[in-house]
Amino acid sequence: MRVNTALRRGSAFTGFAMMWGMRAPNRPKPPSRVTIRDVAVRARVDISTVSRALNPDARHLISDEVVVRVMEASKALGYRKNKVASALTRGRSQVIGVILPDIENSVFPPMVRGIEERLAVSGYAVLIANAAGAAADRERVLEQMFERQVDGVVVATASRDDQMIRRCILENIPVVLVNRSEEHRHAPEVVNDDFHSMQLAVAHLVGLGHRKIAHLAGPLHLSTGFARWQGFQMAAQSHRVAAGHMVEATEFTRQAGLIACTELLKRYRSSTAIVASNDLIALGCYDALAAAGLRCPHDISVVGHNDIPLVDMINPPLTTLRIQHREMGRQAAQLLLERLASPEAKPVRVTLAPELMIRSSTAPPRSG
Amino acid sequence: MRVNTALRRGSAFTGFAMMWGMRAPNRPKPPSRVTIRDVAVRARVDISTVSRALNPDARHLISDEVVVRVMEASKALGYRKNKVASALTRGRSQVIGVILPDIENSVFPPMVRGIEERLAVSGYAVLIANAAGAAADRERVLEQMFERQVDGVVVATASRDDQMIRRCILENIPVVLVNRSEEHRHAPEVVNDDFHSMQLAVAHLVGLGHRKIAHLAGPLHLSTGFARWQGFQMAAQSHRVAAGHMVEATEFTRQAGLIACTELLKRYRSSTAIVASNDLIALGCYDALAAAGLRCPHDISVVGHNDIPLVDMINPPLTTLRIQHREMGRQAAQLLLERLASPEAKPVRVTLAPELMIRSSTAPPRSG
DNA sequence: CCTACTATTGCATACGTTTGCATTGATTGT
C-alpha cells in the first residue's frame, strides 16, 4: 500500500550560516587552518622541533621544557595535525580500505565494526566501498583505493580465484581476506570453520534420526559456498549418510533459495532434512516448503548458517550456525596490522569456530 | 549451546610472498611508484604539462597531440595519480566522513549504501566511523575526521541539540544530518516524515476500531524518538483519541522495548493497541506481551517503525512503517555535494515519505 | 614587415609535514 513517495523540500532558518558568509566571495577556508609553522613561531622554535615535540616517537629528542612550550602553543592556537601532509611525507596514509560485496547483507556490518574497532585503536581510519558488481567494477574500486594510497586492504568479496588479490600482491600492498577465502593462499585470511559447521549441522540432524539429508549449496565459485558443500559431503560420509544430494543456489538470497529448494524438493523428494548454505537460502526454503504444502519442521527440518538478526524470531525459529562476524573483523584487522609490521611473514589463516544454535526448525523426522 | 570458541591458527603456503622479499631488508615500496615526473620524461614534456593533460578540467590548455603523448606514456608506465598529494595542494581531499551510532543497527547499512553510491559517482570516497559512545567519544571521532581533512561530514548520530554540529559549523566544514535532525536547523538534513508516519499508524488503528492507543516512545533526546512522540500526539488528537498514553524506552532496543512495554501494560491496561517508536521496540513488545500472557494481535495490536529486514517473517508479521533508508542516504550525499558547491546557501530540510506496511500484528480490537 | 594577440608549454613555488644532517653548547674522560 504505497501512500506517498513524494518528497518535500523547504528552506530552513539560516542562522550561523552567515557567520563566515560575508567575506570575500570565494574564500574556501576563511579561518585558514593553523599549521605547524604558526605553532613554531609562537613557541619560538623551528618547525622541525614542533614536529618532533608533537610526535610521541620523536619527543625524546626534545628537552622537556621545550616540549611543554610547544604543547602550550599548540593548544593555544588550536593546532591540529594535517594527516594528509603527514601521509605524503611519510609515505603512509594510515588509512585502510575495506571492500564489501554489499553492506546491506547483514553479515557484513558486524565485520566492519570489528575491523574498525581494532584499527581505530592503532590510529587507522577505514575507507569503505561496496563492490557489488562485476569483476571490472571491483577492479575500479580497488584502483580508487590505491589512488588514495591506502596502507592496506581488507577484502570481503573474494572469489575462490580472485583477481583483486593478485593485484594487491603485485602492487605490494598488504591485503587480508575476511569471511571468504582464496584458493592460492597468497594472503592471510580469517574465515569461519565451515567444515566444522557442517559437521555440527549433520551430527545434529543425524542425532535427531535423519538419514536423508540434502544440501542447498550457495554459489560454488565462492569459498563459503564451496567449503560448506565440501564440508557437508565429508560430514555426511562420516555419518554414513548419502552425501550427494545437493542443489546449488545461484546467489546467497532468499529468492535463489526458493528456486533452488523447489528444484531440490523435486529431485530428492525423500529428503527429511535440508542443510542450507546460509540463512537467506534457508528462508527461501521456508517459502518453497510453504508453496509445496510442506511444514517445517514437521515434514522437513531446515538448518541455516550465519544466525543473522531475527532468525530466532521467525516462524519457526531457525536452527542455524552462529559465526563470529565481529571477531572475524577484529582478527582480520589484527592480521593486517601484523602484515604492515612485517610484510615478509608467511600468510596465515585464522579459523573461527561456529556455534550451533538449536531452535525449532529441526525435529525428528516424521515416523511415516 | 556453545560448542567451541577456540581459534586455530596455522601457517600457509607463502608463494608470492617472497617475490619482493629478497631485496634490501627494509624497503617499504620496492617498485617505487611511478610519478608524474616519470610520465613527464617519457612524454618529453614538463610535469606541469602532464598534470594538465591528465586533468580533464585543464586539458583544454594542452594541444591534442601532446595530450595523447602524455596519455600513452601514462598508460605505458602504469601511472596512477596520488590523490593524497593532490589533496594537499588542492586543499580538498575528496573524502567525506560518515559518522554512525552503530553500523550493526540495520537502519544504517542502507543509508551508508545510498551515501556511498551517490558520492562515488562524484569521485568522493567515504571514511566511516562508529561513534556509539559518549559525547566525548564522538568529539574524538570528529577530530580524527578533521585531521584527515575530510571535505564534509554526514552525521547520523545527531542528538536534538548536538555539539558535533556546532563544531562543524565553527570549523566551517560542510555537514549534513541524516535520519536524525537537530533543533537549531544549522545544517541541511534529510529525515523521514515522522509526523506522517504517526498519522498513518494511528489512522490505520482507528480505522480498525481502536480507541485506546498507547505510544511506546524511543529516547526523547533523539529527534526520531521526539518527533514520533509529537507526531503520535497530534495524530491521536486529530482522531479524537487519548494522546497522553506514553512510556519512554531508554534505548531503541528490544530489551528496552520489553521493559518499557511491561511498564506500559501496567500503567495503561485498557489499551488495545501500541504504536512503537521503532521495530526493535516493537519486538520488545512481543516479548512483554508473551510474558504477560497476551496475544498479538488478538489482545493487543502492535505497530512498528522502520521495516527492518525479516520483520515480515516473524510471528506475527509486523505492521510497520517503511522508511526510505537508501534514498535518505542518497539525498544526504546530494545535499552535501550541493553544500560543497555553494556553502553559503540556506540549510535545507528534505523530508521523505514513509509507507505503511500492513501485516498481521494489527487487527480490530477484541469486542469484549 | 611590425605589433598585438592567442595558444601552448615550461619554470618555480606552494601545500604541511617529516627527517637526515649539520650545528651548537655542554659534559665527560684522561
Next chain:
DNA sequence: ACAATCAATGCAAACGTATGCAATAGTAGG
C-alpha cells in the same frame, strides 16, 4: 685543559601534485 661524546635544536630537502606567471612561437591585423 683538550679532545671526544652527547643532547638539543636548527637547516634544508624531500614527498607528488597543482597552478600563477613567464616565455615562446605562431598568427592575424594593419
